[in-house]
Amino acid sequence: MRIDSPISATLVSWGNAWLAGHVGLDEAADRVERAAGPQVVADDAGETTLRAFLVDQRIEGLGSFRLALPIPGDPLGLTGPPAFNGSAIDAGQAVVAVYPGRCLGLVPAEDRRGSSYSGIRWTACEASAAVPSLPSLAEAEQALSAAMRSATEALLGVDGPAQGFPALDTVDDALAPGYPGRAHRVGALSARLALALRLADERGLTSGQLATRGDALRELDRAVRRARVAAHHAIVESGQPQT
Numbered sequence: 001m002r003i004d005s006p007i008s009a010t011l012v013s014w015g016n017a018w019l020a021g022h023v024g025l026d027e028a029a030d031r032v033e034r035a036a037g038p039q040v041v042a043d044d045a046g047e048t049t050l051r052a053f054l055v056d057q058r059i060e061g062l063g064s065f066r067l068a069l070p071i072p073g074d075p076l077g078l079t080g081p082p083a084f085n086g087s088a089i090d091a092g093q094a095v096v097a098v099y100p101g102r103c104l105g106l107v108p109a110e111d112r113r114g115s116s117y118s119g120i121r122w123t124a125c126e127a128s129a130a131v132p133s134l135p136s137l138a139e140a141e142q143a144l145s146a147a148m149r150s151a152t153e154a155l156l157g158v159d160g161p162a163q164g165f166p167a168l169d170t171v172d173d174a175l176a177p178g179y180p181g182r183a184h185r186v187g188a189l190s191a192r193l194a195l196a197l198r199l200a201d202e203r204g205l206t207s208g209q210l211a212t213r214g215d216a217l218r219e220l221d222r223a224v225r226r227a228r229v230a231a232h233h234a235i236v237e238s239g240q241p242q243t
Contacts, residue, residue: 004198007108007120007190010035010092012065012232013176013187014097015054019064020235022178025054031176034041037119040111050122057097057104066096066132076225080128087123096105096127103127137237140223140230141186147223148193154216175231183234190227197221 011032019029029051033039039050048056068077070089077096078085084105088094095106105127111119135143177188197217 005036005108005120007032007036008069008092008095009067009191009228009232011050011066011095011106013179015065016232016235017176018054019058019062022176023176025051028176029054029195033119034210038111038117039120039122041106041122041126042126042164047121053122053124055101061099062097063100064098064236066236068094068096068132069229070094071221071225074222074225077132077134077229078127079130079132081126084125084127087125095122101129103129109228121147134233135226135230137180137182137230137234138187140227141182144186144190144193144223144227145146147220151216154212179231179235180227183231186227187231190231193220193224194228195223 012087014023014028014031016160017023018025029039040047041050053137054062066077068075068088068093070076070078070085071092072089075085075089078088078094084094084107087107087217088105091107093108095108097104097106103126105125106122107125108120108122111117111121174191175184179187197220
């Protein structure tokens with residue numbers, strides 16, 4: 001089930017900042033929980049809090065986190081196995097925890113218990129240790145700029161209501177401390193565009209207008225997802241944290 005929250009991106013960003021020594025564990029865990037409520041991690045052995053999980057996995061050699069933002073037909077950030085890939089695609093997002101010689105996949109889902117508890121339950125499962133093919137931050141930024149220009153031209157050419165992108169001045173999805181400046185810039189822009197894509201309104205358009213708009217938004221969505229993944233990987237690409 002897809003969840004309407006960028007929680008995987010938040011965990012990757014603040015988890016990597018913690019592993020690199022830019023923030024403490026409490027600050028990182030608090031920031032992740034502030035984004036989506038209490039967090040637990042479940043595996044075959046049972047369930048534990050996210051905070052306790054992070055401590056345990058650091059002892060086990062956890063070196064970094066990677067972000068996956070897959071959709072059907074484009075498993076961005078995933079390398080298998082099929083069970084993990086399928087769960088991540090259904091959720092529309094996942095986190096890959098990287099250790100020496102192995103990886104662990106974390107897939108988020110809404111966690112509701114009773115009338116007042118609302119949080120995230122991460123399901124942990126083995127993931128392939130293969131490194132996914134990801135664009136560099138520079139490549140992703142160039143592709144995002146080109147996709148924005150193409151989408152803008154396409155949308156301006158479609159007459160009808162609700163054209164263009166809504167104003168998004170309150171998006172709070174900044175990268176954690178320690179990321180390169182370029183990553184902060186690309187991450188902020190791609191987060192704003194990701195929200196704009198979710199809010200895109202197609203009411204009142206003809207089938208031809210919908211097709212034109214749909215093609216433009218799909219290309220932009222592809223570029224946005226790659227830019228977000230590249231931005232969240234930039235702290236690893238620049239040399240820290242090390243695995």
